[in-house]
Amino acid sequence: MQHEREAHVFIFPLPLQGPVNCMLKLAEILSINKIKVTFLNTDYIHQRLCSHTDVPIRFRNYPDFCFRTVPDGLPEENPRTGTEIGNLLESMDASAVPIFREMLLTAETPVTCLIADGIFTFATDVAAEIGAPLLYFDTVSPCGLWTYLCLPKLIEAGEVPFKDDNLDEMIINAPGMEGIIRRRDLPSFYRTNDLNDQIIQLVLREDEHIPLAQGVIFNTFHHLEAPILAQLRTVCPNIYALGPLHAHLKARLASWEARPTTSNSIWEEDGSCISWLDKQPSKSVVYVSIGSLAVMTRDQMCEIWHGLVNSGVRFLWVRRPGSVTGDSDETGIDQELARGTEERGCIVRWAPQEEVLAHPAVGGFLTHSGWNSTLESMVEGKPMICWPYFVDQQVNSRYVEVVWKVGLDMKDSCDRVVVEKMVREVMESRKDEFLKGAEEVAESARAAVSPGGSSFADMDRLIEEIKTMKI
Numbered sequence: 452m453q454h455e456r457e458a459h460v461f462i463f464p465l466p467l468q469g470p471v472n473c474m475l476k477l478a479e480i481l482s483i484n485k486i487k488v489t490f491l492n493t494d495y496i497h498q499r500l501c502s503h504t505d506v507p508i509r510f511r512n513y514p515d516f517c518f519r520t521v522p523d524g525l526p527e528e529n530p531r532t533g534t535e536i537g538n539l540l541e542s543m544d545a546s547a548v549p550i551f552r553e554m555l556l557t558a559e560t561p562v563t564c565l566i567a568d569g570i571f572t573f574a575t576d577v578a579a580e581i582g583a584p585l586l587y588f589d590t591v592s593p594c595g596l597w598t599y600l601c602l603p604k605l606i607e608a609g610e611v612p613f614k615d616d617n618l619d620e621m622i623i624n625a626p627g628m629e630g631i632i633r634r635r636d637l638p639s640f641y642r643t644n645d646l647n648d649q650i651i652q653l654v655l656r657e658d659e660h661i662p663l664a665q666g667v668i669f670n671t672f673h674h675l676e677a678p679i680l681a682q683l684r685t686v687c688p689n690i691y692a693l694g695p696l697h698a699h700l701k702a703r704l705a706s707w708e709a710r711p712t713t714s715n716s717i718w719e720e721d722g723s724c725i726s727w728l729d730k731q732p733s734k735s736v737v738y739v740s741i742g743s744l745a746v747m748t749r750d751q752m753c754e755i756w757h758g759l760v761n762s763g764v765r766f767l768w769v770r771r772p773g774s775v776t777g778d779s780d781e782t783g784i785d786q787e788l789a790r791g792t793e794e795r796g797c798i799v800r801w802a803p804q805e806e807v808l809a810h811p812a813v814g815g816f817l818t819h820s821g822w823n824s825t826l827e828s829m830v831e832g833k834p835m836i837c838w839p840y841f842v843d844q845q846v847n848s849r850y851v852e853v854v855w856k857v858g859l860d861m862k863d864s865c866d867r868v869v870v871e872k873m874v875r876e877v878m879e880s881r882k883d884e885f886l887k888g889a890e891e892v893a894e895s896a897r898a899a900v901s902p903g904g905s906s907f908a909d910m911d912r913l914i915e916e917i918k919t920m921k922i
């Protein structure tokens with residue numbers, strides 16, 4: 452008779468803030484449910500988690516949880532921002548993947564389920580080698596991933612590369628997105644004539660590997676993306692929609708009144724902005740942040756700043772170090788942003804974002820439309836002004852405006868007049884309309900992660916299936 456093995460999940464996130472953040476939330480939910488979890492970080496990420504958060508300490512509450520680390524192969528000072536993702540993956544192939552494989556092959560408690568970021572195409576071979584089921588966790592939005600999966604069809608149909616400069620041309624060969632997506636709403640790296648481009652090739656490789664997994668996990672909820680999830684099931688029938696994961700973890704841990712558990716930030720948070728928000732009137736502040744990877748030029752920063760100042764609305768701006776390209780004068784930039792706006796503006800280098808978005812003084816979010824930021828804004832019922840940078844963000848921002856109707860899409864424009872107009876619309880002239888839409892989405896998000904909700908049920912199914920997976 453075969454001996455029953457202990458369930459042991461091995462989680463390997465893409466070593467960037469967004470993916471690490473939501474995979475840690477999933478890891479914690481699995482740990483609450485007494486599943487053994489090994490979480491693999493790169494040294495770069497782990498050192499930052501240890502110095503800026505109490506994550507390693509918090510996870511000591513779970514005796515069957517452990518962190519392991521691998522080098523990412525890049526020198527310490529190397530940028531790990533958005534456009535460097537191809538280099539990061541290439542470097543990890545050489546330095547991290549062999550160690551990761553060895554860890555799985557020699558694990559004291561055999562790994563019974565591997566959960567890896569969808570972009571880790573090497574995971575299919577390693578999972579097959581150890582004979583464990585593989586679940587891909589795609590931390591980008593499902594609508595964004597669907598545009599990746601449609602890429603071969605778009606190339607075959609001659610829609611990509613674009614035939615001319617008309618970015619307003621509607622896209623035809625992305626089923627389920629008819630009448631919604633224009634060329635400009637596809638991931639920005641589709642605006643290339645070179646199909647051998649590093650990122651395009653990565654996406655095409657990911658497209659081949661996704662269907663090889665036993666299932667795909669998404670940080671979304673059925674009510675938000677039902678039509679897209681239906682399309683995704685044609686490629687990978689077994690889907691777990693578990694999001695919004697940050698709210699899901701809170702729901703599993705305690706009541707709705709519970710404040711954010713603790714942060715998973717790899718940068719030090721400046722909590723002084725919360726005391727500043729405490730002094731501002733209800734729903735009067737626009738929160739401005741472009742996440743952990745996006746960058747802007749100094750000109751773009753000035754346009755956004757002038758737009759905000761001219762709108763007369765209060766703002767809280769996250770000015771992440773290194774987020775202005777080609778400029779190393781960090782203090783000079785901050786002084787320029789603060790000029791004449793001390794009364795109405797607050798600038799920090801990194802904020803406790805979940806807490807900021809939950810604050811009653813915040814009335815809107817000028818965002819790069821990263822998927823975590825989008826979900827965090829939705830859960831708090833805060834309308835968005837979207838200025839997408841890359842990957843899934845161009846798709847997310849389009850959905851925010853025309854499908855979910857919880858904000859405005861500013862993509863491909865960075866003009867002070869447009870910024871001022873959109874800020875005024877969201878914060879003043881169309882405030883009630885956007886707040887109503889945002890509150891409806893917030894309610895459905897909260898319902899999804901509560902007992903009886905769709906994400907709650909999908910999580911229970913995942914937990915049960917993991918517990919019965921055997922080698």
Ligand code: UDX
Nearest residue numbers: 468469591742743744769801802804805821822823824
């Ligand atoms: C990346 C991609 O940009 C995004 O499009 C993709 O969907 C996921 O991976 P990132 O750019 O970091 O992520 O954006 P986002 O997904 O929004 O994640 C940023 C995270 O950092 C959020 O969880 C947010 O709460 C946190 N954050 C951001 C802070 O804690 N403080 C800040 O000041 C800014």
